[in-house]
Amino acid sequence: MRFPVLNDSTLFRGLSEVEIENLLEGTSYRVRFIPAGSVIALAGEEIHSLMIVLSGSVRGEMSDLAGRIIKIEDIDPPQALAAAVLFGAGARYPVNVISNSDSELLIINKDDYLTLMTGDRRLLSNYLTFICNKAQFLSGRLRFHSFHSxxxxxxxxxxxxxxxxxxxxxxxxxxxxxxxxxxxxxxxxxxxxxxxxxxxxxxxxxxxxxxxxxxxxxxxxxx
CATH class of the missing domain: 1.10.10.10 (Winged helix-like DNA-binding domain superfamily/Winged helix DNA-binding domain)
Known part of the structure; x- marks a missing residue:
C-alpha cells in the first residue's frame, strides 16, 4: 500500500489496505510536499479538497485582537485539515494552517470524497463520527479560552x-x-x-x- 498511515485514519477506519487502495484509485488524488514553516492555507480561504497529513506535522493557529498568535492544535499523521467544515455552505478555513516541519499532504477533491462516502456507508459513518468528535474538541477549546487569566x-x-x-x-x-x-x-x-x-x-x-x-x-x- 502506498499510504500505510491511512490504516490509522479515523476517516478510513474499518477498511482494509486493499479497500483503501482501490478507493483512492477511483479519485484524482495527489500528494503535495510542504516545506517546514510554509503557509498551507489562510483563514477565510475557500476549501476545495480534503487534505490528510501523511508525514510531518502542521498546526492551526489564529490571532486575537491584540495580535497575539494562539495555537489551536497540532495536526499529525493521519489527521485531516478542516474536514469538519468541508461540506459547509461556502466552506472556508477557520484558522491559518502552517507546517511545523517538512510534511506531505494527501489531497482529495471534495466531490470525489463525497462520491466515496455515498458508495460506502463505512466512510460516511466515519466522517459523521469525526465531525461529532471535532465539535466536542472545539467546545472544550472555546471554554478553555474563556478563562481570563x-x-x-x-x-x-x-x-x-x-x-x-x-x-x-x-x-x-x-x-x-x-x-x-x-x-x-x-x-x-x-x-x-x-x-x-x-x-x-x-x-x-x-x-x-x-x-x-x-x-x-x-x-x-x-x-
Missing amino acids: IKGKFAHYLSTLPGAVTGRVIIDRTQQQLSEYFGVTRPSLARAVGEMEHDGLIAVNRREVRLIDMKGLSRLYHV
Whole structure:
C-alpha cells in the first residue's frame, strides 16, 4: 500500500489496505510536499479538497485582537485539515494552517470524497463520527479560552492531566509549547506559575507539579 498511515485514519477506519487502495484509485488524488514553516492555507480561504497529513506535522493557529498568535492544535499523521467544515455552505478555513516541519499532504477533491462516502456507508459513518468528535474538541477549546487569566488557564490545564486527582502531575509540554497553547508569552507564563507557587497553590520541580491547594486551583478557573 502506498499510504500505510491511512490504516490509522479515523476517516478510513474499518477498511482494509486493499479497500483503501482501490478507493483512492477511483479519485484524482495527489500528494503535495510542504516545506517546514510554509503557509498551507489562510483563514477565510475557500476549501476545495480534503487534505490528510501523511508525514510531518502542521498546526492551526489564529490571532486575537491584540495580535497575539494562539495555537489551536497540532495536526499529525493521519489527521485531516478542516474536514469538519468541508461540506459547509461556502466552506472556508477557520484558522491559518502552517507546517511545523517538512510534511506531505494527501489531497482529495471534495466531490470525489463525497462520491466515496455515498458508495460506502463505512466512510460516511466515519466522517459523521469525526465531525461529532471535532465539535466536542472545539467546545472544550472555546471554554478553555474563556478563562481570563493565565493562572486560570494553567490551573485548568493541570486539572486535565493524568494524576491530577492524586495531587501530582507531569507536564506533557515544554514551556514554549504551553505559552503557544495558552496564547501568551513565555515570560508571562513563567511569572504566573511563579506567583502560583508563591501563593502555595502548587510546587514545581522541572516538569513535575504537586497540586497543593486543590480548592484554590479550582477557584481560578471557576470564577
